[in-house]
Amino acid sequence: MRCPIETQENAELLLAYCSRSLDAERTAMLEEHMRDCQSCREFAGGQKAVWEALDTWEAAPVSPDFDRRLYRRIEQEVSWWDLLMRPFRPLVFRQGLPIAATAAVVLMAGLLFQHPANIQRSAAPESAQVEAMPPDQVEHALDEMETMREFNRLVRPDTAEPKM
Amino acid sequence: MSERVKTGIGVAAAALDYDAELMLRVKEGDGASFGVLLDKHRSSVVHFLYRMVQNHAVAEELAQDVFLRVYRSRSTYEPTAKFTTWLFRIATHLALNALRDGKNERLQEHLDDDSSDMPVRQVSDHRPSIEQSMVHRATLDEVRRAIKTLPEKQRAAVLMHKYEEMEYSQIAAVLSCSESAVKSLLFRAYETLRARLAHMA
Incomplete structure (x- = not known):
């Protein structure tokens, strides 16, 4: 058997051995190897100590609530x-x-x-709308028309008044 | 309900594990199945988180978050992996975040008090003597400190390997890395632990 400690891949055999999760056949093989291999014995001894130390760490029970x-x-x-x-x-x-x-x-x-027409109809206004003018603006416009008429009469007296 | 779950997607889940089937029932609105899952995994999740963050109050708070996340995810749950893989992936993720955020630091002053809550192992039929208790406490303290010195991922890998007895493939799935990466993590972690704890033999 090749020494497991030589490669990291094989070292998992030793880890499995120490956690007692290795099958019987490979356990026997590894134990036979460890009889002659001091490095593996030391590794296994140390790993077993770690395993047992970790076993002492019990977590507290979960709170009842x-x-x-x-x-x-x-x-x-x-x-x-x-x-x-x-x-x-x-x-x-x-x-x-x-x-x-x-x-x-x-x-x-x-x-x-x-209702396909509704969609087109809604685009155009239903009827023309007349914009409302404020009264003072209308009055002002009429005054201006009167002024223009006076001016016309002064400049061209014959055409100032329309002939009926 | 049970019959329906066993058809369709339920068959895939049942082939995976019974927990996944229970989770599919939770997805269907069966609250009792959530209770079964909680009963089954409560202790292992709390204990894993406790050993990760080394504070009982923080561990329970994180475990609550884990189960809350499981419950929240019920509607989108798909049994693509073993249920415990998913559960411990959530737990590990939360623990690593908590460690990085220093969430347990604010309760660190209670660490020594926390250890006094731990059950003292009976070495014989009689109650342990004061001396035995003190030796046990010292051992325990050394173990906890040794685990705490491990890098976070190595710590998670060791805890899942040692206490949850997970296989390399499952640890790899939880940590989202390859199986060979897990072996490497474990090898290095145990090497550090041997250097610190081998004298206890």
């Missing part, structure tokens, strides 16, 4: 929307989405075929 705290956090996560949607969720996810999508497409198509 761990689940209660967790479920309280989960409940806080459930929003009002979830509460509202919960009864419909299976329906929505399994059948609702395809049905709703199809219904929306059919509805849109129906609207387009039934």
Whole structure:
């Protein structure tokens, strides 16, 4: 047997041996090798010591209220929307989405075929609109017309008054 | 419910592991299955996190986050890997983040008090003497310090290998690296631990 300690790949054999997870056949082979190989014996001795030291480290038991705290956090996560949607969720996810999508497409198509003119008509205004003028502006315009008329009469007296 | 889960995607999950099947039931709205998963993995997750961050309060807080994330992800869960691989990937991710953020540093002053909560192993049928207790405490303290000196990824690999008895392939999946990278991590980690703890033999 090639010395396992020589390569990192084979060293996993020693690690497995020390963690007692090596099969019987390879365990026997390795033990036979270790009888003559001091490096492997030292490696295995050190690794066993590490393994046993790690065994002494027991974790404390989980707090009795761990689940209660967790479920309280989960409940806080459930929003009002979830509460509202919960009864419909299976329906929505399994059948609702395809049905709703199809219904929306059919509805849109129906609207387009039934009232195609509405869309064009809405682009043009229904009737012409007369812009309203404020009264003082009208009065000012009339004054200006009167001034012009006076001016015309002074310059060309024969054409100042229209002939009826 | 159970019959339906076993059809379709449930078959793939059942082929993977029973936990994945339970998680698929949670996805279908079965809260009791979440309780079963919690019962099954609560201790291992808390203990793993405790050994990672070495503070019981922080470990429990992180474990709560782990299970909360599992619950939140129920609607998008797909059994693409072993459930425990996914669970420990979340746990490792949170632990590494907590260590990088120094989350447990603010509770570090309680570290020594924390060790007093640990169960003292009975070396015989009788209660351990004061001397035995002190020796045990000293050993434990040395083990904890040795683990703490390991780089984070090596620490996670050792804890999963030693205490969770995970195979190299699963540790590799949790740490998102190759199997040979895991072997290398473990080899180096145990080398450091042997240098620090071999005298205990």
